Amino acid sequence: MLKTAICEWLVRRSNHHITKIMLVMKLTTLFLTVGILTVCARGVSQHVTFKGEKVSLKSVFKSVEKQTDFLFLYPESALRSSKPVSLNAQNLPLEQFLAEVFKSQPLEYTIKGKSIFVSPKVAAPKQEGISDPPADTLIWVIGKVQDERGGPVIGASVAVKGTELGTTTNTNGEFAFRNVSTHAILVISSIGFEKEEVKVNKGSLKITLSKSTSELGEVTVSTGYQQIDRRRLTSAITTLKAKDILSAGMFSIDQALEGRVPGLFVMNPSGDIGVAPKIRIRGTSTLLGNREPVWVVDGVVVNDPVNIDPASINDLDFVNRLGNAISGLKPFDIEQIDILKDASATALYGVRAANGVIVITTKKGKTGAPVVNFNQSTSIVQRSHYTDANVNVMNSRQRIDFSRDLIDKGLNYSDHINYVGYEGALTKLYNGEYSYEAFQQDVHRMETINTDWFDVILHNAVSTQNNLSVSGGNEKTKYFASVGAATQRSTIRGDKIDQYSALIKLNTALSSRLTWELNFRGNTEKRDFVSSSVNALSYAYNTSRAVPAYNEGGDLNYYKRYSSSASDYFRFNILNEMAHSRNNIDASGLALNTNLNYKLNKHLNGTLLLSFNNNNTEDRTAYEENTFSAAEIRLSEYGMPADPARTTMPYGGEYRSSNVRNRSYLVRGQANFTHPVGVNKRDQLDITMGGEMSSNQYNGLKMIRRGYMKDRGQIFAPVDPVKYPKYAEWSTINNMDQITNNLTNIVSGYLATAYTFNDKYILNFNTRTDFSNKFGSRSREKFLPTWSVSGRWDIDKDFFKNSRAVNMMALKASYGYQGNMLDNQTPDLIINQGSLDPISEEYYSTIAYYPNPNLKWEKNGELNIGLDFSLFNNKIQGTVNYFDKKTENAFLDKRVADINGLTTYVVNSGTIRNKGVEIALSFMPINNLGPKGGGNGFSWRIDPQLGQVLNSILSNSINHYGLNKYLGSLNANLYNDYLTGNQTVNGKAVNTFYSYAFNGLDHKTGKPTFKNDDEALRDKYRSEEPDDVFRQVMVPTGNRIPTIQGGILNTFSYKGFALSFNLAYSLGSKIRLTKLYTATDQQLNSGVAAPMPENNVRLEFENRWRKPGDEAFTNISALIGGRDFSQTLSHWSMSYPFSYAKNMWEMYDNADIRVVSGSYLKLRTINFRYTLPDHLNKYLNIKAANVMFSAMNVHTWASKDLHGQDPEQTGFGDMIQVSPRPTYSFTIDVSF
Known part of the structure; x- marks a missing residue:
């Protein structure tokens, strides 16, 4: 109708x-x-079926909750007066069922949303006409807590101020109280939100919490396997937001960690571009294994693109230009960094995580309209100048005067002197090549030329970063995509890195239960460096300023330089070498992760993660035919024919190539269970369990070719082996490609459980076990699970409920056990199969690894105790941790006679201990930003960080006693391990180095003398063991690694302006001063003390000993010549089966007086940012914009005894590296 x-x-x-x-x-x-x-x-109108006689009311509630979506909320005291229920209901509507249940109960109920609130019945008011309760009436309060977007805040703490009454919100953000005064004030707090206080003036409340502006409260911690609410954290984890630590001019996130993480120490072997820093978390846990932390990106462990052996990685002087695991990840794409430090935090990563784990979470899409962001940064890096404090060398006039003094003293010069400088001019005069007047004119020209080698070799470098991203989405699908292009220029001319990268993240809900996430990362880069053998920066520091770079016509000035390997002179110019001796590294990486998450119900979900990573690295080094290096190999000058009977490279140059492909796969299945339990659902049980299979493979190909001709299309000249027999001999041995293959397969299972009691006590247990193809039968303990137990007590909920001073205080403790095994140790003999031996005409092999079937696990046990706190309305926040980590059965090298085919053998024979304190604080002395942190008032924030690590070797049962007659020449340089800090000594810290004990300058000659170095001790030392002798002539002089590192960050903001500066400090390390005597071993062995004429000399020689009595005022040795000098050239211990020095000058450069403090305070970064106001953004039709000026490595305060030497340059290496240079950047960031 x-x-x-x-x-x-x-x-x-x-x-x-x-x-x-x-x-x-x-x-x-x-x-x-x-x-x-x-x-x-x-x-x-949901229906309920129930049958029971005299059943408790609580049991009835549980039955209803299982059959419906409703949840009962009630105070425990309310059920004490309840009556048993007898009822037989078949498919009864919920309202009707509840009416039957409550009709004889002294209780009443209220339905609001999906919650049923139960409370004792209250008699109705006797007076009529009163709609609102009197001021002192006790009422029933029902409320909902939501965030700024209207979403429920789950687990928020709701307390009645001044009483013991409190509860937490349910999964819908709801709560309820009975018998609350209308004068009462509710205090609502939740991690990540500002605390709110609300007056109770009506029975129904809707409370909105604002995001917290405090750092400790606004983040969720990611362990790679789990996302953990910070209030439930039982482990030692430091969380950083990338936006808070990054500055313009930083091209890798590891550059931003210095001074920002307590217990994490950063050491920079070089400040040049593309060099990976050394990172130690809570000290050194292994002596032979890799000491670097594990890197994790979006839940997946990432590997270094090239498998560098641990000995090189651990070497503090090793400069890694090949990149580390995160070299291809641009900082702009990073959202958060979590540093996992204790055993509880790292347990789920198994045997790989004894050195800590750094978890990186990249950015992802957010619900809302598309946002396009463009970020551009331009940086200028300042080169070194002679006026810098750390360049302490002579100018050209001083160097000429020094040469005159050398000649006057009658010091011996090499027979193969380079014909430059004052010595070269004098030689020409003696040879009659020009007159005395011409000689004087030439010397005057050299005195005034003052070549600026730093300007010749270096320049102020300009680098750029460009990033473009788009993000957005709706409730179903979210996306984030970015592309970036970066160009880094080194202060060394010609050195650069060009990098391109992309990131795509997609998250979509395929159904109400199933979500899918896709993560793609890709990068490619080209690195172009001067070959390390050229050592351009060392040349700038060490070359006399009396040597010209260009001739008078403006062309390159070549001089004859002696080659010790070729025993001949060849022309040399550093700029020619830099242009034609290049190291090129082409690298590319691809990572693809996909993650399916299925929600079985509100308590249980499962994930399936599939990951694939592929990295390719091609490392090429070429010495073109017109270089000094090629002439040394060719044994002839460029353009001159080579001697067929002697040369190993008749034509062209040398080309070296190393290609490495790294592929890794991961399949992980994981189940996550969370369920509230106990009274009022205030207890919670969390279980995460899973298993994974991973495979990591390195395939390598190395080759060396000679006859390389770049200018002729990069071809290789054919060589007649009959005409050139030496080339044929070299080619037979070296011209063989080397293929390597390293495969690691691991199957693992893991479990993490946590129980929260009464919302304030948490107990956690984690365990993992690994099975690998690397384990084999090499140990009697093949199975060693990693495990940890930890707990947390929220002290504030017991003792400071209504305290205005204490907002939060929690005590945490953990203990865990981890194992470690070296990949290169197996139960079987491993050999390197060599090529054809040209003499025996048979194939030969060498021993790679000795069989080691009884090697046991290296075991690490760690205790951690921590306190988190927030005081005075979050104005003071902090975390304090104490840790004690002990490594037993540590791997050590035992020296063996070379008759075994190897000189060392790995054994379990050491105990290492690392203990220390970590402090992270945050102060907010002034905060006028308003209750939500969005105001325009003035604020000042201070974030000091401190990490102390005390390291020691408790036991080292290895001894080499009784081996002297077997070791022979092997012992010749054993003392170098003491000098460089590579020797393990009981009771000393790892990397403790020794130095010769200086005993002053000789009164008559001014030459250095040393304690316990008298030749009268010859017979005594001959009968003693090497280690005993070394410890008598040397003394421990410190550790190469600092014991304390930290930083102090200050941040000021006012309206749209923000100024921050970070001071980084490092304390406790010792370093050697740069060597005074740069003469080569060949010079010293041939009786030559004087530096080569092309070499510069440090200004310290201006204060050298000149006459008897000067030893009271200086420790700089005299210029010694004649017989006195010849006596210093070969140390008398060289006649032993072992020696402890080559000569007196080696002892002097490594004496204790040449050791100074490496402690420093550095103004690491300054950032000044201006954020455009909303009205200006609206006028420009953009969403947001800011501009920033940044400065890095602005100034360093260090010991005056360094004489300007950079404290981050350890002085142990032969090469001088680029120090961290001042960098100034301008950045613009715009969102549309």
Whole structure:
């Protein structure tokens, strides 16, 4: 009838189009009304089936909760007066069922949303006409806590101020109280939100919490396997937001960690571009294994692109230009960094994580309209200058005067002197090549030329970073995509890195239960460096300023330089070498992760993660035919024919190539279970368990070719082996490609459980076990699970509930056990199969690894105790941790006679201990930003960090006693391990180095003397063991690694302006001063003390000993010549089966007086940012914008005894590295 009536009405209107529109509108309204009513009806008309006699009311509630979506909320005291229930209900509507249950109970209920609130019945007021309760009436309060977007805040703490009454919100953000005064004040708090206080003036409340502006409260911790609410954290984890630590000019996230993480120490072997820093977390846990932490990106462990052996990685002087695991990840794409430090935090990573884990989470899309962001940064890096404090060398006039003094003293010069400088001019004069007047003119020219080698070799470098991203999405699908291009220029001319990268992240809900996430990362880069053998920066530091770079015509000035390997002179110019001796590294990486998450119910979900990573690295080094290096190999000058009987490279140059491909796969299945339990659901059980299979493979190919001709199309000249027999001999041995293959497969299972009691006590247990193809049968303990137990007590919830001073205080403790095994140790003999031996004409092999079937696990046990706190309305926040980590059965190298085929053998024979304190604080002395942190007032924040690590070797049962007669020449340089800090000594820290004990300058000659170095001790030392002798002539002089590192960050903000500066400090390390005597071993062995004429000399020689009595004022040795000098050239211990020094000058450069403090305070970064106000953004039609000026490595305060030497340059290496240079950057960031 309705349809007929409508149609008749439509006919009367006689308008076909209007008829159709009205019909659709009315039908739509009808259907929507019916649908809404249906949904509302379903909400309260769910049916319940129950049968029971004298069943407790609580049991009835549990039955209803299982059959419906409703949750009962009630104070425990309310059920004490409840009566047993006897009821037989079959598919009864919920409202009707509840009416039957409560009809004889002294209780009443209220339904709000999906919650049923139960409370004792209260008699109705006797007076009539009163709609609002009196001021002192006790009322029933129902509320909901939500965030700024309207979403429920789950687990928020709701307390009645001044009372013991408190509860937490349910999964819908709801809570309820009975018998609350209308004068009462509710205190609502939740991690990540500002605390709110709300007056109770009505029975129903809706409370909105604002995001917290405090750092400790606004983040969720990621361990790679789990996302943990910080209030449930039982482990030692430091969390950083990338935006808070990054500065313009930083091209890798590891550059930003210095001074920002307590217990994490950063050491920079070089400040040049592309060099990976050394990172130690809580000290050194292994002596032979890799000491670097594990890197994890978006839940997947990432590997170094090139498998560098641990000995090189651990070497503090090793400069890694090949990159580390995160070299291809641009900082702009990073959202958060979590540093996992204790055994509880790292347990799920198994045997790989004894050195800590750094978890990186990249950015992802957010719900909302698309946001396009463009970020551009330009940086200028300042080169070194002679006026810098750390360049302490002579100018050209001083160097000429020094040469005159050398000649006057009669010091011996090499027979193969380079004909430059004052010595070269004097030689020409003696040889009659020009007159005395011409000689004087030449010397005067050299005195005034003052070549600026730093300007010749270095320049102020300009680098750029460009990043473009887009993000957005809706409730179903979110996306984030970015592309970036970066160009880094080194202060060394010609050195650069060009990098391109992309990131795509997609997260979509395939259904109400199933979500899918896709993560793609890709990068490619080209690195172009001067070959390390050229050592351009050392040349700039060490070359006399009296040597010209260009001749008078403006062309390159070549001089004859002696080659010790070729025993001949060849022309040399550093700029020619830099241009034609290049090291090129091409690298590319691809990572693809996909993650499926299925939500079985509100308590249980499962994930399946699939990951694939592929890295390719091609490392090429070429010495073109016109270089000094090629001439040394060719044994002839460029352009001159080579001697067929002697040369190993008749034509062209040398080309070296190393290609490494790294592929890794990961399959992980994981189940996550979370369920509230206990009274009022205030207890919670969390279980994460899973298993994974991973495979990591390195395939390598190395080759060396000679006859390389770059200018002729990069071809290799053919060589006649008959005409050039030495080339044929070299080619037979070296011209063989080397293929390597390293495969590691691991199957693992893991479990993490946590139980929260009464919302304030948490107990956690983690365990993992690994099975690998690397384990084999090499140990009697093949199975060693990693495990940890930890706990947390929220002290504030017991003792400071209503305290205004204490906002949060929690005590944490953990203990865990981890194992470690070296990949290169196996139960079987491993050999390197060599090529054909040209003499025996048979194939040969060498021993790679000795069989080691009884090697046991290296075991690490760690205790951690920590305190987190927030005081005075979050104005003071902090974390304090104490840790004690002990490594037993540590791997050590035992020296063996080379008759075994190897000189060392790995054994379990050491105990290492690392203990220390970590302190991270945050102060907010001034905060006028308003309650939500979004105001324009002035604020000042201080974030000091401190990490102390005390390291020691408790036991080292290895001894080499009784081996002297077997070791022979092997012992010749054993003392170098003491000098460089590579020797393990009981009771000393790892990397403790020794130095010769200086005993002053000789009164008559000014030469250095040393304690316990008298030749009269020859017979005594001959009967003693090497280690005993070394410890008598040397003394421990410190550790190469600092014991304390940290930083102090200050941040000021006012309206749209923000200024921050970070001071980084390092304390406790010792370093050697740069060597005074740069003469080569060949010079010293041939009786030559004087530096080569092309070499510069440090200004310290200006204060050298010149006459008897000067030893009271200086420790700089005299210039010694003649017989006195010849006596210093070969140390008398060189005649032993072992020696402790080559000569007196080696002893002097490594004496204790040449050791100074490496402690420093550095102004690491300064950032000044201006954020455009909203009205200006609206005028420009953009969403947001800011501009920033940044400065890095601004100034360093260090010991005056360094004489300007950079404290981060350890002085142990032969090469001088680029120090961290001042960098100034300008950045613009715009969002559309």
